[in-house]
Amino acid sequence: MSLEVRSPKYERASITIPSEVADMQKSFNGTICSNKGDEYVISNNIINLLGDEQVEMTWAQSSNHWKVTAAVYEDIWRKRSLSILTGEEFPISKEQELLIEWLDPRPQKVYLDIGCSTALYGRLIKKEQPQCKVVSLDFSRQMLEEARFKAEVEQTDLYLLRADARYMPFFGATFDGLVMGGTLNELTDPMKVLYESRRIIKKDGVFFMMHLIKSPTWYIRLMQDSAGLGGLTFWTVEESNQMFNRAGFSIVDQFTKGIVCFTKLVPA
Numbered sequence: 001m002s003l004e005v006r007s008p009k010y011e012r013a014s015i016t017i018p019s020e021v022a023d024m025q026k027s028f029n030g031t032i033c034s035n036k037g038d039e040y041v042i043s044n045n046i047i048n049l050l051g052d053e054q055v056e057m058t059w060a061q062s063s064n065h066w067k068v069t070a071a072v073y074e075d076i077w078r079k080r081s082l083s084i085l086t087g088e089e090f091p092i093s094k095e096q097e098l099l100i101e102w103l104d105p106r107p108q109k110v111y112l113d114i115g116c117s118t119a120l121y122g123r124l125i126k127k128e129q130p131q132c133k134v135v136s137l138d139f140s141r142q143m144l145e146e147a148r149f150k151a152e153v154e155q156t157d158l159y160l161l162r163a164d165a166r167y168m169p170f171f172g173a174t175f176d177g178l179v180m181g182g183t184l185n186e187l188t189d190p191m192k193v194l195y196e197s198r199r200i201i202k203k204d205g206v207f208f209m210m211h212l213i214k215s216p217t218w219y220i221r222l223m224q225d226s227a228g229l230g231g232l233t234f235w236t237v238e239e240s241n242q243m244f245n246r247a248g249f250s251i252v253d254q255f256t257k258g259i260v261c262f263t264k265l266v267p268a
Ligand SMILES: C[S@@+](CC[C@H](N)C(=O)[O-])C[C@H]1O[C@@H](n2cnc3c(N)ncnc32)[C@H](O)[C@@H]1O
Pocket: 061, 064, 065, 078, 114, 115, 116, 117, 118, 119, 120, 121, 137, 138, 139, 140, 143, 163, 164, 165, 166, 180, 181, 182, 183, 186, 187, 188
């Protein structure tokens, strides 16, 4: 199954990415172009739609572009993060079960992992449903390289796309499902990304969201406020629900534990 994306430069131009690019067992290097002639490089299967463009970033975002963060992120932090953040035993398997239950990935359907880092969610979806198509998107090359390494080891095939989630390089109603794990808090323009998510999801699609909310405990809140200086934002559940609604989503299920909030969204 090849992948069709929208040219980042020309709104109506499409680019077809051959299916071999998702095959992590073989290194794919080459150039793709739209019918308008704008070209993009694929190197070691990572599709770079950003080129050499410099994206303005907060401190939190730029730390994801360090090789060391990418190397330790999943095994040292991510697998334990929910237990640390909820203050109780919260194995990653529990989060994964919830994702699969709410998303219910099906054969031939198309899913997007937004701000994927090491593509923890994207790899999980593909493992659960090998007949579907998965795109994992991030603007950090270092994170995508780590995602590629992990996907190759696990023999999981997916498209790894370097792009800015504020300007999703896809046509409207492309995806049957979207997933976003922890990225909302890091975005410089979360509403823009939510509006873009609404544009690219099909009307019967599902959006699995995991984000962190404001703590009711004063000293944790103090820490969250200072994290704001580094570029992280926390909202109350009500505030983030208002954002989801404003972007055109309805909340059909929600579950919070400590400062971790899982939400199942569908287009309103
Ligand atoms: C908290 S991490 C995501 C973790 C991952 N989803 C998971 O569940 O393990 C946030 C990621 O979003 C990416 N990111 C932040 N802003 C972005 C943007 N505007 N476009 C694309 N990626 C972005 C960062 O590079 C980082 O890898």
